Amino acid sequence: DAGITQSPRHKVTETGTPVTLRCHQTENHRYMYWYRQDPGHGLRLIHYSYGVKDTDKGEVSDGYSVSRSKTEDFLLTLESATSSQTSVYFCAISDGAGGTYNEQFFGPGTRLTVL
Amino acid sequence: AQSVTQLGSHVSVSEGALVLLRCNYSSSVPPYLFWYVQYPNQGLQLLLKYTSAATLVKGINGFEAEFKKSETSFHLTKPSAHMSDAAEYFCAVSSGTYKYIFGTGTRLKVLA
Numbered sequence: 355d356a357g358i359t360q361s362p363r364h365k366v367t368e369t370g371t372p373v374t375l376r377c378h379q380t381e382n383h384r385y386m387y388w389y390r391q392d393p394g395h396g397l398r399l400i401h402y403s404y405g406v407k408d409t410d411k412g413e414v415s416d417g418y419s420v421s422r423s424k425t426e427d428f429l430l431t432l433e434s435a436t437s438s439q440t441s442v443y444f445c446a447i448s449d450g451a452g453g454t455y456n457e458q459f460f461g462p463g464t465r466l467t468v469l
Numbered sequence: 470a471q472s473v474t475q476l477g478s479h480v481s482v483s484e485g486a487l488v489l490l491r492c493n494y495s496s497s498v499p500p501y502l503f504w505y506v507q508y509p510n511q512g513l514q515l516l517l518k519y520t521s522a523a524t525l526v527k528g529i530n531g532f533e534a535e536f537k538k539s540e541t542s543f544h545l546t547k548p549s550a551h552m553s554d555a556a557e558y559f560c561a562v563s564s565g566t567y568k569y570i571f572g573t574g575t576r577l578k579v580l581a
Contacts, residue, residue, distance in 0.1 A: 358512075396571045458513075463511075463512055
């Protein structure tokens, strides 16, 4: 299994509080991604990173920010959590060496509940 | 713009029966296509991928998929379902960027 960990694995928080989710990889892969998974929507890309300090928005980026100060860590921040951000969040990585068809490896997910 | 449509959010098959999960894509450039599987409370793992080398792609656990450009389809099949195949399956497309578009998923139930 690819070395990807996510922390925390479960979190319950209240509306309006800031939340940071961490993705850590030991594969030295260049690309890292944050997705959210919701019933009926599949996986939707929030943000992705193509290198240290290089990030770009995905299709559902409103209300989220990211940072990548080291190759191995990609942080997702909800500045002021809302109930609509209750979801399961997945981090993924890919090395990009072979072109756009590289497999993405997924972490175990973080279940976030915003009350 | 790219998109993926998975027909049928839930599919039930009997153990030993053929599994057919449908995926249609839309892409303005030659696509790369993927099938992923997700078991309960786990992340996604790759079943197989199409990268233009061959239209019939074989993956893990006995699954295969055929790329049909004329039908813009990439359906996933397995000749004989096992109880352990019960999971959610996602089709994904990528074309020209490092971003993937995932379908909404099909939950497969295998009946004893």
